Amino acid sequence: MSVEFEKDRSPTGRGAAEAGAAPAARFRPVPATRTPLQSAWRELKRAPMTAWFGLVVVAAYVVVAVFAPVVAPYGESEVVGNQYESWSERFLFGTDQLGRDMLSRLIYGARNTIGIAFLTTALSFLIGGLLGLMAAVLGRWPDQLLARVVDVLMAIPQLIFALVLLSIFGASVINLILIIAVLDSTRVFRLSRAVAMNVVVMDFVEAARLQGENLGWIIAREILPNILPPLAAEFGLRFCFVFLTISALSFLGLGIQPPTADWGSMVRENATLITYGDVTPLLPAGAIALLTIAVNFVVDWFLHKTSGLKDER
Amino acid sequence: MSPVLRTVLQRLGLGVLTLFVVSIIIFATIEMLPGDFAKAILGQSATPETVAAFQREIGLDRPPVERYVEWFVGVLRGNFGNSFSSVGALGGGHERTVVSLIAPRLANTLFLATLTASIAVPLALVLGMLAALYRNSLFDRTVNFVTLTSISVPEFFVAYILMLFLAVRFPIFHSLARISSDMALGERAVRSALPVMTLVLVIVAHMMRMTRAAIINLLASPYIEMARLKGMSAARVIYHHALPNAWAPIATVVALNLAYLIVGVVVVEVVFVYPGIGQLMVDAVSARDIPVVQACALIFAVAYILLNLLADIVSIVTNPRLLHRR
Numbered sequence: 171m172s173v174e175f176e177k178d179r180s181p182t183g184r185g186a187a188e189a190g191a192a193p194a195a196r197f198r199p200v201p202a203t204r205t206p207l208q209s210a211w212r213e214l215k216r217a218p219m220t221a222w223f224g225l226v227v228v229a230a231y232v233v234v235a236v237f238a239p240v241v242a243p244y245g246e247s248e249v250v251g252n253q254y255e256s257w258s259e260r261f262l263f264g265t266d267q268l269g270r271d272m273l274s275r276l277i278y279g280a281r282n283t284i285g286i287a288f289l290t291t292a293l294s295f296l297i298g299g300l301l302g303l304m305a306a307v308l309g310r311w312p313d314q315l316l317a318r319v320v321d322v323l324m325a326i327p328q329l330i331f332a333l334v335l336l337s338i339f340g341a342s343v344i345n346l347i348l349i350i351a352v353l354d355s356t357r358v359f360r361l362s363r364a365v366a367m368n369v370v371v372m373d374f375v376e377a378a379r380l381q382g383e384n385l386g387w388i389i390a391r392e393i394l395p396n397i398l399p400p401l402a403a404e405f406g407l408r409f410c411f412v413f414l415t416i417s418a419l420s421f422l423g424l425g426i427q428p429p430t431a432d433w434g435s436m437v438r439e440n441a442t443l444i445t446y447g448d449v450t451p452l453l454p455a456g457a458i459a460l461l462t463i464a465v466n467f468v469v470d471w472f473l474h475k476t477s478g479l480k481d482e483r
Numbered sequence: 484m485s486p487v488l489r490t491v492l493q494r495l496g497l498g499v500l501t502l503f504v505v506s507i508i509i510f511a512t513i514e515m516l517p518g519d520f521a522k523a524i525l526g527q528s529a530t531p532e533t534v535a536a537f538q539r540e541i542g543l544d545r546p547p548v549e550r551y552v553e554w555f556v557g558v559l560r561g562n563f564g565n566s567f568s569s570v571g572a573l574g575g576g577h578e579r580t581v582v583s584l585i586a587p588r589l590a591n592t593l594f595l596a597t598l599t600a601s602i603a604v605p606l607a608l609v610l611g612m613l614a615a616l617y618r619n620s621l622f623d624r625t626v627n628f629v630t631l632t633s634i635s636v637p638e639f640f641v642a643y644i645l646m647l648f649l650a651v652r653f654p655i656f657h658s659l660a661r662i663s664s665d666m667a668l669g670e671r672a673v674r675s676a677l678p679v680m681t682l683v684l685v686i687v688a689h690m691m692r693m694t695r696a697a698i699i700n701l702l703a704s705p706y707i708e709m710a711r712l713k714g715m716s717a718a719r720v721i722y723h724h725a726l727p728n729a730w731a732p733i734a735t736v737v738a739l740n741l742a743y744l745i746v747g748v749v750v751v752e753v754v755f756v757y758p759g760i761g762q763l764m765v766d767a768v769s770a771r772d773i774p775v776v777q778a779c780a781l782i783f784a785v786a787y788i789l790l791n792l793l794a795d796i797v798s799i800v801t802n803p804r805l806l807h808r809r
Binding site for chain 2: 321322323325326327328329330331333334335336337338339340341410414417418421422423424434437441444445446447449451452455456458459462463466470
């Protein structure tokens with residue numbers, strides 16, 4: 171990690187000095203240090219096929235999600251035909267139970283489903299990460315208290331707990347995001363606390379403490395940079411998990427509510443078609459599956475690179 | 484007292500404490516109900532008298548601690564109170580207890596879970612061990628790829644693919660698992676073939692990967708290498724050196740995945756319209772029938788905690804370091 175940093179920071183300083191000294195000395199000229207973009211490309215070139223596949227798929231999803239109104243042939247909840255029309259020129263994947271274009275719903279679904287899952291994961295990392303780091307730095311009773319609370323919360327299966335809370339607060343997108351984020355932050359807490367614990371005991375943190383730096387500085391400037399790679403990998407995994415949980419809840423009719431286009435509820439709404447041997451309801455489910463697989467591939471490669479994890483997994 | 488017994492008792496005590504705290508949490512959720520909840524349940528046309536009667540019925544006029552004790556004692560006696568669906572018809576309709584709703588469905592879910600576990604556990608353990616022993620072989624890589632794919636996929640995707648191909652395109656199994664208590668055991672098993680298959684696929688993937696990782700971890704330890712280096716046969720290395728230390732991780736893997744089964748069962752039951760407790764819970768959540776939701780959640784949570792506790796205890800009891808203290 172620290173070596174990497176040195177490399178990235180030095181291009182102008184060392185490169186210039188070396189270039190100035192070159193004519194006089196008999197050393198070979200030192201090639202310029204790579205910019206971050208170049209080293210990223212270098213890593214990518216060596217990445218395995220699965221990682222490439224994952225990256226391309228994720229990029230495609232993001233493009234579709236961002237440019238949904240441009241890409242989609244019809245509006246999100248626009249009724250454009252009869253119900254359950256079959257695949258045709260006009261409706262590439264047919265229409266759904268209300269006569270809305272399936273393809274357009276799939277495209278808008280990318281925006282809604284991925285957006286909500288991403289927001290939830292980010293919130294969960296904000297809560298869990300911050301509390302985890304605080305617990306690790308503060309130690310003593312705040313640490314004990316938080317750890318025990320998280321233990322108890324994790325003793326209840328997540329989906330079941332989410333169902334209970336949804337029945338209390340009612341199913342809406344805001345409630346969904348808050349509930350899943352809070353429940354998922356327990357996992358983030360565990361991980362960030364565990365990895366931060368290893369850093370907290372190091373000398374430079376001790377030095378920062380003696381120097382009189384406050385909690386915010388120690389967390390943001392001393393610990394966070396050192397635990398970023400495992401947290402980044404965890405973000406990918408948690409995103410998959412949150413994404414699957416939200417899809418499952420939407421599929422159960424308790425997550426994202428109609429008329430918002432969302433892959434989980436689209437599977438539910440069109441499930442009857444399966445009994446006629448039609449594959450259309452599998453499209454949104456497949457879209458979910460493809461994205462999670464792609465993210466998993468990317469995370470796998472990332473973990474392989476950043477940690478000593480060479481063989482396992 | 485032997486150290487093993489003491490640790491086991493400690494864990495048991497901790498488990499009971501967790502159960503207690505979890506029951507408080509599940510009960511306390513009702514305190515977080517928004518104020519206009521009675522209206523939401525009874526409909527906008529409800530008169531103030533009906534709302535007041537409803538609140539008295541579910542006991543919102545009494546202090547929470549009193550209600551908790553009453554509820555907890557009731558639960559211990561197997562009485563989960565009345566479903567809101569009967570309260571809705573205040574004055575009129577007959578009362579429906581939560582137990583009468585849950586009991587038949589719990590039996591169905593247990594049937595599904597037992598059937599799944601008895602297929603999935605041996606299959607996953609054998610596959611996981613083979614993958615670990617023949618690491619980096621074609622078999623290992625294939626199994627790894629397939630399992631990574633199937634754990635990344637939502638359960639309902641697997642379920643509908645199975646339904647499409649095994650029930651609709653090629654009608655081998657029933658697409659909907661409608662079972663009732665008057666069916667023979669074999670008939671019930673045949674009808675729930677697809678839900679069982681879905682769960683087995685998902686669970687085996689998880690369990691196999693974890694078994695493989697645990698075994699690889701174990702085989703990398705120095706004492707195994709020593710045993711190999713002194714010329715011991717492969718079988719003896721496995722049975723005498725690896726296996727005694729493998730029980731703990733394997734037990735953890737099995738228990739964790741059976742706990743995972745609890746979550747998977749909810750979605751799979753809904754897909755196949757299987758009359759189990761998971762589907763009941765989902766219906767109760769949509770109808771905001773809180774007593775039923777609480778009871779289902781408690782059952783799931785208890786099962787989950789007990790399985791984790793079991794894994795803990797098995798790993799303590801089989802731990803050679805604890806058994807043969809110096």
